[in-house]
Amino acid sequence: MxxxxxPDGSQRQFPAPVTVADVAASIGAGLAKAALAxxxxxxxxxTNYRLEKDAKLAIVTxxxxxxxxxxxxxxxxxxxxxxxxxxxEAQVTIGPVVENGFYYDFAYKRxxxxxxxxxxxxxxxxxxxxxxxxxxxxxxxxxxxQHFLQMGEKYKAEIIGGIPAGEDVSLYAExxxxxxxxGPHVPSTGKLKHFKLMKVAGAYWRGDxxxxxxxxxxxxxxxxxxxxxxxxxxxxxxxKRDHRKLGRELDLFHIDDxxxxxxxxxxxxxxxxxxxxxxxxQVYKDTxxxxxxxxxxxxxxxxxxxxxxxxxxxNMFTTESExxxxxxxxxxxPGHVLIFKSQMRSYRDLPLRYGEFGQCHRNEPSGALHxxxxxxxxxxxxxxxxxxxxxxxxxxVDYTAKLQQVYTDFGFTDILYKVATRPENRxxxxxxxxxxxxxxxxxxxxxxxxxxxxxxxGAFYGPKIEYTLKDALGRQWQCGTMQIDFNTAxxxxxxxxxxxxxxxxxxxxxxxxxxxLERFIGMLIEHHxxxxxxxxxxxxxxxxxxxxxxxxxxxxxxxxxxNQGVRVEVDQRNEKITYKIxxxxxxxxxxxxxxGDKEKAAGAxxxxxxxxxxxxxxxxEAFSERLxxxxxxxx
Numbered sequence: 150m151x152x153x154x155x156p157d158g159s160q161r162q163f164p165a166p167v168t169v170a171d172v173a174a175s176i177g178a179g180l181a182k183a184a185l186a187x188x189x190x191x192x193x194x195x196t197n198y199r200l201e202k203d204a205k206l207a208i209v210t211x212x213x214x215x216x217x218x219x220x221x222x223x224x225x226x227x228x229x230x231x232x233x234x235x236x237x238e239a240q241v242t243i244g245p246v247v248e249n250g251f252y253y254d255f256a257y258k259r260x261x262x263x264x265x266x267x268x269x270x271x272x273x274x275x276x277x278x279x280x281x282x283x284x285x286x287x288x289x290x291x292x293x294x295q296h297f298l299q300m301g302e303k304y305k306a307e308i309i310g311g312i313p314a315g316e317d318v319s320l321y322a323e324x325x326x327x328x329x330x331x332g333p334h335v336p337s338t339g340k341l342k343h344f345k346l347m348k349v350a351g352a353y354w355r356g357d358x359x360x361x362x363x364x365x366x367x368x369x370x371x372x373x374x375x376x377x378x379x380x381x382x383x384x385x386x387x388x389k390r391d392h393r394k395l396g397r398e399l400d401l402f403h404i405d406d407x408x409x410x411x412x413x414x415x416x417x418x419x420x421x422x423x424x425x426x427x428x429x430x431q432v433y434k435d436t437x438x439x440x441x442x443x444x445x446x447x448x449x450x451x452x453x454x455x456x457x458x459x460x461x462x463x464n465m466f467t468t469e470s471e472x473x474x475x476x477x478x479x480x481x482x483p484g485h486v487l488i489f490k491s492q493m494r495s496y497r498d499l500p501l502r503y504g505e506f507g508q509c510h511r512n513e514p515s516g517a518l519h520x521x522x523x524x525x526x527x528x529x530x531x532x533x534x535x536x537x538x539x540x541x542x543x544x545x546v547d548y549t550a551k552l553q554q555v556y557t558d559f560g561f562t563d564i565l566y567k568v569a570t571r572p573e574n575r576x577x578x579x580x581x582x583x584x585x586x587x588x589x590x591x592x593x594x595x596x597x598x599x600x601x602x603x604x605x606x607g608a609f610y611g612p613k614i615e616y617t618l619k620d621a622l623g624r625q626w627q628c629g630t631m632q633i634d635f636n637t638a639x640x641x642x643x644x645x646x647x648x649x650x651x652x653x654x655x656x657x658x659x660x661x662x663x664x665x666l667e668r669f670i671g672m673l674i675e676h677h678x679x680x681x682x683x684x685x686x687x688x689x690x691x692x693x694x695x696x697x698x699x700x701x702x703x704x705x706x707x708x709x710x711x712n713q714g715v716r717v718e719v720d721q722r723n724e725k726i727t728y729k730i731x732x733x734x735x736x737x738x739x740x741x742x743x744x745g746d747k748e749k750a751a752g753a754x755x756x757x758x759x760x761x762x763x764x765x766x767x768x769x770e771a772f773s774e775r776l777x778x779x780x781x782x783x784x
Contacts, residue, residue: 443484
């Protein structure tokens, strides 16, 4: 007998091997119809997978996260199936699941057009409607290579050729299409109903710019029609909020091909930058971080000692002078260690905290650059605390509390927490990694928050806590970090005098709250749809006179506000006031102040708040108090 244990702890017995589909059918016709895959002893498999011994089994449906992955993976194959039917000369390459969807790369003689995408999507729907079974078979590696070469699929053959000799590979077929894949897949194409093709982009074969350019078709797939529509609606809203679009419209910044991946900040954008930086500078002071400044270019030998040269070299910009190699710093940590070790430190000095708005450069691939969200030159609110092992937990707990307050002030209230543990490529002894990983997890427990563990995603020098924000559209942005590092200070020879007059290496805590200021400002723009709260807005008030008779008074109002530290503009153009109000409203300032003869005579202003809200006439003093309250309350 074969005993199958279900998620609720109940068991079902079968006299002979059974498939996942058989077990689902034994439970009920509804579950059998809904089954997309099975989860056998933690591994997701096809519904036709045979259970030949006792096992734990969960039936995977569209309601499960694993089910959605199976749907998306299978829809990628459906896309390739449709392309091959419509464009037989196209060659298929790879088609993985990505966040919110999938893509598939094709080699084809001409670019795919929007009309092609529409035709492909319709053919996908037609093929899905046929409800053709999806079947799996296994071939030896060499036989699979020959199979795909005979089909004219040289890219697939090359992929399989990279698999070790003697191994078997699995192929999945639906109708007249067969593809290399590990699976699992839905049992039939009729399970694929709610999908949409999104766009075409270029992609190098195997991600190498030296190889030929392929065409990547992106798509999205969901379990229900409602979920698909919600996602498409979110994308429409995201397009309206795109920081690149709003950056142009609000005259905040631009990026030029003369400096790819580096930002040109305009006056209004720099005002936002300064508001963020000055706020974070106060956070440094409030949390005991002393602000420092390190050099941009450091000798190769330093990066060799830290391990960056061996582990991060491809991401570093390098230069040479007088037969010495240097690198533009990709991070600030080594410079802070050198400041620490510039004089003898005592245990009484610890924790010693340094903070820097450090400008870094990383050689990101051009295809990965994205507005100010992903750049090559950026500035971090970077901090490092040098402490003893006994001080780690309190430092991390205090940091988390401050980070939560900061995010709330910027308008983010939903934070996700993750601990990223040791990667395969790392430095340092395992016992130190054990201590560091335990400290990360215990700090979050003491902070009273739930967290997940992400194995292998830590930095090469230490594990880290990652703080991820959800924005107004529910999108997730990994932002702050706290990294516990037992290695870097030791590798660079940093020491302090212990209570027993001995020598010890400090533990180094790497922390950033907003991370890259460029990226964080991009997040703020999209989260607030360009309508930044008063304390962050590049222009907080615009004063509009109705006629030339109030020009002098409008200037006096603006001067009084400037003297209070308000960012204010005056529009004295000879235009109708309705035109000026409408035009400036598009710039999303928190307040417009209209002054006519009545306001001038009364020493007052007519106040219009963002969103076309008429707040009526009030004294300049009353308005100033209102604005000051908004700024103090981070509204």
